[in-house]
Amino acid sequence: MNALKTIKEKAKEKHRKVVLPEGTEPRVIRAAKKIISEQMAQVTLLGDEKEIEKLAKEHSLDLSQVRVINPQNAADLNLFVDDFMELRKKKNITKEEATQTIKQPLYFGAMMVRHDQVDASVAGSIHTTGDVLRAAIQVIGLKEGINTVSSCFMMTVPKYRNEVNKVFLYADGAVVPNPNSEQLASIAVSTAQTMENLLGMEPKIALLSFSTKGSASHSDVTKVVKAVEILKKEHPELKVDGELQVDAAIVPEIAKSKAPDSVIGGEANILIFPDLDAGNISYKLTQRLANATATGPIIQGLAKPANDLSRGCSDEDIVDVTSIAILMKG
Numbered sequence: 261m262n263a264l265k266t267i268k269e270k271a272k273e274k275h276r277k278v279v280l281p282e283g284t285e286p287r288v289i290r291a292a293k294k295i296i297s298e299q300m301a302q303v304t305l306l307g308d309e310k311e312i313e314k315l316a317k318e319h320s321l322d323l324s325q326v327r328v329i330n331p332q333n334a335a336d337l338n339l340f341v342d343d344f345m346e347l348r349k350k351k352n353i354t355k356e357e358a359t360q361t362i363k364q365p366l367y368f369g370a371m372m373v374r375h376d377q378v379d380a381s382v383a384g385s386i387h388t389t390g391d392v393l394r395a396a397i398q399v400i401g402l403k404e405g406i407n408t409v410s411s412c413f414m415m416t417v418p419k420y421r422n423e424v425n426k427v428f429l430y431a432d433g434a435v436v437p438n439p440n441s442e443q444l445a446s447i448a449v450s451t452a453q454t455m456e457n458l459l460g461m462e463p464k465i466a467l468l469s470f471s472t473k474g475s476a477s478h479s480d481v482t483k484v485v486k487a488v489e490i491l492k493k494e495h496p497e498l499k500v501d502g503e504l505q506v507d508a509a510i511v512p513e514i515a516k517s518k519a520p521d522s523v524i525g526g527e528a529n530i531l532i533f534p535d536l537d538a539g540n541i542s543y544k545l546t547q548r549l550a551n552a553t554a555t556g557p558i559i560q561g562l563a564k565p566a567n568d569l570s571r572g573c574s575d576e577d578i579v580d581v582t583s584i585a586i587l588m589k590g
């Protein structure tokens with residue numbers, strides 16, 4: 261079974277609740293129907309009741325199996341507005357501003373996650389990544405011990421060396437443009453947690469660079485070396501190494517010659533890229549040249565799960581991302 265199928269099966273066993281804030285989008289309605297018929301999760305749709313009712317009829321979604329909430333007149337509106345004012349008190353926002361913000365489905369959905377009314381939120385079919393992230397960062401906030409929200413891509417490579425459907429996590433390919441050493445370390449920790457939550461595999465983390473163990477000196481290399489030092493000090497439990505060139509990270513024979521003492525030994529399954537250029541370019545290259553499947557961006561580092569969709573997503577993509585969001589809770 262490939263990794264995504266396993267993730268979907270594991271998600272079903274959790275019997276969790278999700279909110280899909282973009283409830284007036286036909287693809288979301290169709291995804292809700294699939295999520296329910298596959299018994300993956302209980303679904304709450306946000307949006308205008310009449311509009312959702314009309315779409316549900318068109319797409320044969322049985323609304324008796326879904327919860328529909330209109331943030332404009334929701335029973336919890338005042339509760340969420342007061343909470344948001346408290347959260348943003350340093351920004352001096354007015355009650356009117358807070359009300360207008362919480363009435364937006366992305367913020368209302370994030371509040372439902374924050375208040376444990378649901379386990380995860382999945383949105384982004386009609387909103388940008390930035391919009392989805394901003395609502396999640398402001399309302400849900402960061403996981404303890406993590407200093408930045410980031411993302412990873414799950415890359416399934418059809419054949420790598422002797423393995424079929426070999427899975428790697430690449431980070432960060434979508435969120436943090438120029439991470440400093442502390443942020444790189446945090447991205448590595450979040451990605452390790454993502455691997456454990458989604459795949460139940462032992463993370464073997466390589467922090468990548470154009471240098472292997474001092475073969476080159478440059479401030480970009482120093483940034484990665486410092487991130488490895490932070491990780492070794494603060495997370496001695498993690499199997500992590502760097503700075504490594506990617507061949508020394510994923511090819512055991514090359515690791516033997518370039519980094520003979522590496523704890524990873526050329527068997528890395530998590531690749532941490534030094535910046536967003538490297539991460540984004542690498543995942544797309546792997547996708548195109550190795551015919552790999554890229555699943556993501558998987559948003560990580562939030563206190564509770566909120567996940568992003570590509571605006572070009574299909575209803576099936578929404579179901580897949582929902583299963584990931586469910587497992588991100590741990």
Ligand SMILES: CC(C)(COP(=O)(O)OP(=O)(O)OC[C@H]1O[C@@H](n2cnc3c(N)ncnc32)[C@H](O)[C@@H]1OP(=O)(O)O)[C@@H](O)C(=O)NCCC(=O)NCCS
Pocket residue numbers: 389390391393394397407408409410433434435436557
């Ligand atoms: C995360 C993101 C939405 C923040 O955008 P922004 O609102 O312009 O960010 P700012 O730099 O003005 O920061 C706003 C707040 O968010 C916080 N913040 C920004 N990025 C953050 C991150 N990655 N993790 C945690 N907090 C973050 C800032 O600290 C700031 O906090 P404050 O409101 O308490 O002062 C932005 O980095 C983004 O759009 N990233 C996605 C990039 C993208 O589109 N990639 C393509 C997808 S493939």
